[in-house]
Amino acid sequence: MAGETHASPGLLEARLGYLLKHAHLRLGEASAKALAPFGIEGHQLAVLVVLADGHPLSQLEAAGRLGVDRTTMVALVDTLEDRGLVERRRSATDRRRNIVELTEAGRDCLRRAEDARRDMERRFLAPLGEHEAEQFVRALQTLVAAPENDGE
Amino acid sequence: MAGETHASPGLLEARLGYLLKHAHLRLGEASAKALAPFGIEGHQLAVLVVLADGHPLSQLEAAGRLGVDRTTMVALVDTLEDRGLVERRRSATDRRRNIVELTEAGRDCLRRAEDARRDMERRFLAPLGEHEAEQFVRALQTLVAAPENDGE
DNA sequence: CGAATATCGTCAGCATAGCTGACGATCTGA
DNA sequence: TCAGATCGTCAGCTATGCTGACGATATTCG
Numbered sequence: 001m002a003g004e005t006h007a008s009p010g011l012l013e014a015r016l017g018y019l020l021k022h023a024h025l026r027l028g029e030a031s032a033k034a035l036a037p038f039g040i041e042g043h044q045l046a047v048l049v050v051l052a053d054g055h056p057l058s059q060l061e062a063a064g065r066l067g068v069d070r071t072t073m074v075a076l077v078d079t080l081e082d083r084g085l086v087e088r089r090r091s092a093t094d095r096r097r098n099i100v101e102l103t104e105a106g107r108d109c110l111r112r113a114e115d116a117r118r119d120m121e122r123r124f125l126a127p128l129g130e131h132e133a134e135q136f137v138r139a140l141q142t143l144v145a146a147p148e149n150d151g152e
Numbered sequence: 153m154a155g156e157t158h159a160s161p162g163l164l165e166a167r168l169g170y171l172l173k174h175a176h177l178r179l180g181e182a183s184a185k186a187l188a189p190f191g192i193e194g195h196q197l198a199v200l201v202v203l204a205d206g207h208p209l210s211q212l213e214a215a216g217r218l219g220v221d222r223t224t225m226v227a228l229v230d231t232l233e234d235r236g237l238v239e240r241r242r243s244a245t246d247r248r249r250n251i252v253e254l255t256e257a258g259r260d261c262l263r264r265a266e267d268a269r270r271d272m273e274r275r276f277l278a279p280l281g282e283h284e285a286e287q288f289v290r291a292l293q294t295l296v297a298a299p300e301n302d303g304e
Numbered sequence: 305c306g307a308a309t310a311t312c313g314t315c316a317g318c319a320t321a322g323c324t325g326a327c328g329a330t331c332t333g334a
Numbered sequence: 335t336c337a338g339a340t341c342g343t344c345a346g347c348t349a350t351g352c353t354g355a356c357g358a359t360a361t362t363c364g
Contacts, residue, residue: 011205012218016273017183017194019292020176022219026296027169042169053163060312066164067174072351074314096312096359121168127298128291139280139288140171144178146279212341224322226343248330248341 027124034120038113039083045117047076048110051086051102058097085109179276186272190265191235197269199228200262203238203254210249237261 012018031042040048050065051057057065063073077100080086085106091097102110125133164170183194192200202217203209209217215225229252232238237258243249254262277285 011201012198013293013296014289015198015201015269016276016289016292017176017179018198019289019296020172020179022296023292024169024172024176027172031169046164046167046170049163049167058312069352070313071315071353094312094360098313117167124168124295127294132287132291135284135287136291137166137168137171139284139291140168140175141165142279143276144165144171144174210341221323222342223324223344246331246341250342 027121030120030124031117034116035113038109038116040080040085040109040113042117044076044080045110045113047073047080048085048102048106049114051100052107052110056099056101058091059100060097062100080106083109179273182272182276183269186268187265190261190268192232192237192261192265194269196228196232197262197265199225199232200237200254200258201266203252204259204262208251208253210243210251212249214252232258235261 215222
């Protein structure tokens with residue numbers, strides 16, 4: 001970030017948009033730092049997470065769970081495949097689908113990266129204290145799940 | 153947003169990154185909708201806010217307060233000037249500076265748009281209840297202000 | 305069976321946002 | 335006066351994610 005002089009007199013800190021944006025930004029930085037040793041980014045770790053959950057998924061199904069476009073998923077899986085963390089395999093029952101599965105290396109990376117991410121989040125929330133941190137996460141979940149905020 | 157099927161089984165809702173990103177997204181949508189009648193966006197409203205606070209600012213000073221690059225500020229001020237909400241004026245004491253000032257229309261727009269934004273934020277936070285909403289905002293302020301999260 | 309229609313993965317190209325680097329005009333300090 | 339810094343501007347780059355089109359495959363229905 002560039003001109004970050006932060007002479008702000010509290011005018012902007014009262015704005016929800018500013019707060020959410022900067023909280024997200026800072027978490028992103030912390031996340032990148034925590035995940036760097038594993039050679040993946042937060043987005044890609046999320047892919048590993050949904051792939052590890054239950055039965056194998058096609059690219060489209062995985063994209064749906066992540067809320068990303070299927071065209072975006074292509075590059076995501078490309079990267080993970082290059083790193084040897086997942087494998088594409090044509091579905092036997094519907095040969096249009098690419099089933100994406102974790103490799104052994106992928107499962108290992110997932111385990112360790114998830115540990116690192118959890119630590120990172122804990123550190124990030126530490127200034128709140130344990131109880132408030134929990135409430136904060138629950139509040140976020142409520143807001144994101146709220147139909148009122150569901151973009152019509 | 154495209155493939156938004158949201159079949160997510162709660163796996164991602166536990167991730168801070170996912171939550172912050174989507175909270176920010178949804179607030180952005182609500183904000184765009186609330187501000188549409190005024191012909192400005194959240195970013196530009198924020199510019200009006202810092203300009204209205206105290207003595208006139210140069211573009212660079214305003215950029216600093218917003219935490220954006222000075223090159224980004226150019227387009228922001230361009231738009232506001234086109235709308236007749238602000239005026240550029242060469243500083244008499246330092247002719248390198250563009251002093252940016254609100255016009256009468258700008259002050260009026262600011263007042264009404266800020267009202268709309270406050271209403272929008274109130275509605276956005278409504279699912280939390282009043283007390284929790286307050287705590288939530290305070291928690292966000294704490295996290296953003298925390299030096300631990302200050303990107304080294 | 306066979307033709308029309310839909311789905312999935314892929315890719316090229318577009319849009320947006322914000323940044324870097326360079327430039328002219330201007331200010332500052334020696 | 336002159337070297338170096340500062341401000342606003344612009345062109346161009348990068349990153350991100352989308353749209354639209356395509357080939358391969360599935361499905362539906364006559």
